[in-house]
Amino acid sequence: MFSMIDAHIHWDGYSPGQRSVILDSLDRHGIKAMIAVGMNLKSSRETLDLSLIDGRVKAAAGFHPEQELPSTEEIEEIFTFLDQHAESLVAVGEVGLPYYKMQDDATLEMKPYEELLERFIVKAKSLDKPVVLHCIYEHASVACDLLERHSVEKAHFHWFKGDEAILERVVSNGYKLSVTPDVMYEDEIQKIVQKAPLDAIMVETDGPWPFDGPFKGQMTHPSMMRRTIECIASIKKLDETETAERIFTETKQFYRLSM
Numbered sequence: 294m295f296s297m298i299d300a301h302i303h304w305d306g307y308s309p310g311q312r313s314v315i316l317d318s319l320d321r322h323g324i325k326a327m328i329a330v331g332m333n334l335k336s337s338r339e340t341l342d343l344s345l346i347d348g349r350v351k352a353a354a355g356f357h358p359e360q361e362l363p364s365t366e367e368i369e370e371i372f373t374f375l376d377q378h379a380e381s382l383v384a385v386g387e388v389g390l391p392y393y394k395m396q397d398d399a400t401l402e403m404k405p406y407e408e409l410l411e412r413f414i415v416k417a418k419s420l421d422k423p424v425v426l427h428c429i430y431e432h433a434s435v436a437c438d439l440l441e442r443h444s445v446e447k448a449h450f451h452w453f454k455g456d457e458a459i460l461e462r463v464v465s466n467g468y469k470l471s472v473t474p475d476v477m478y479e480d481e482i483q484k485i486v487q488k489a490p491l492d493a494i495m496v497e498t499d500g501p502w503p504f505d506g507p508f509k510g511q512m513t514h515p516s517m518m519r520r521t522i523e524c525i526a527s528i529k530k531l532d533e534t535e536t537a538e539r540i541f542t543e544t545k546q547f548y549r550l551s552m
C-alpha cells in the first residue's frame with residue numbers, strides 16, 4: 294500500500310456524512326493527510342474548525358478566484374484570519390486568477406484580482422507559508438511574475454495546465470504542480486506529467502469535484518490518487534512504489550507536515 298497525501302481538497306465541500314465515510318476509510322487507503330483549502334472567509338473558518346477535529350485534515354485559508362471579488366471588509370477579515378491562525382494553517386490558499394470566469398465574461402477586469410493575489414502572495418511570504426494557486430494557462434505566467442517579484446520560493450500550482458514554456462518556468466523556479474485523477478483520461482495532463490520532473494509533481498483530488506473516465510459517477514475520494522500515481526509511474530516508466538514514496542516525501546516536506 295502507498296502512503297499518500299491529497300495535496301488539494303475542498304473538505305468543507307463534502308457533507309458531514311461524506312466526511313465521516315472518507316475519514317473512516319483513510320487508513321485503509323494509506324492517506325496520511327489532506328491539504329484542505331478555503332474558498333472564502335466562511336469556508337476558511339469552517340475548514341480550520343474541521344482540521345481541529347481530525348489532525349489528518351491540514352487547513353489553508355484564502356479566497357478562490359473563480360467568483361465575484363469579496364467586499365473590502367471581507368478581504369480585511371481574511372487577512373486578519375490568516376494572521377490570527379497562522380500557527381494552525383499550513384498554507385495560504387486557494388488563491389489565484391479568474392481564468393474560467395473571464396472566459397464566461399469578456400468584460401471582467403483582471404487587475405483587481407491580480408492585486409488581491411499579490412497581497413496574498415506577500416502575506417504567504419511574510420508568514421513563511423506555501424501559497425496554493427489556481428492559475429491556469431497564461432495566468433500561470435502572471436502568477437510567476439508576482440512570485441518572482443516578491444522572491445517567493447514555495448508555490449503550488451494546483452491542477453496545473455499550461456504550455457511547455459510556462460511549465461518550464463514553474464519547474465525551474467522550484468515551484469510544485471499537482472495533478473488530479475483526470476491524468477487517466479486527459480492527454481493534456483499526461484503530456485505535462487511526461488515533461489515535468491517527478492520531484493515537482495504532487496497528487497490531489499480537488500474533491501468533491503467529480504471525475505470522468507473510470508471514476509464517472511463516483512464520489513471523489515482521496516483513494517483515487519492511487520490510480521493517479523500508477524498512471525504517473527507508467528508515463529514516466531518508473532517503479533510505482535518508488536514514485537509513490539517520492540511524491541509522498543516531497544509533499545510532506547513542501548507543506549512541512551509533521552506526522
Ligand SMILES: [Zn+2]
Nearest residue numbers: 301303387499
Ligand atoms: Zn480547488
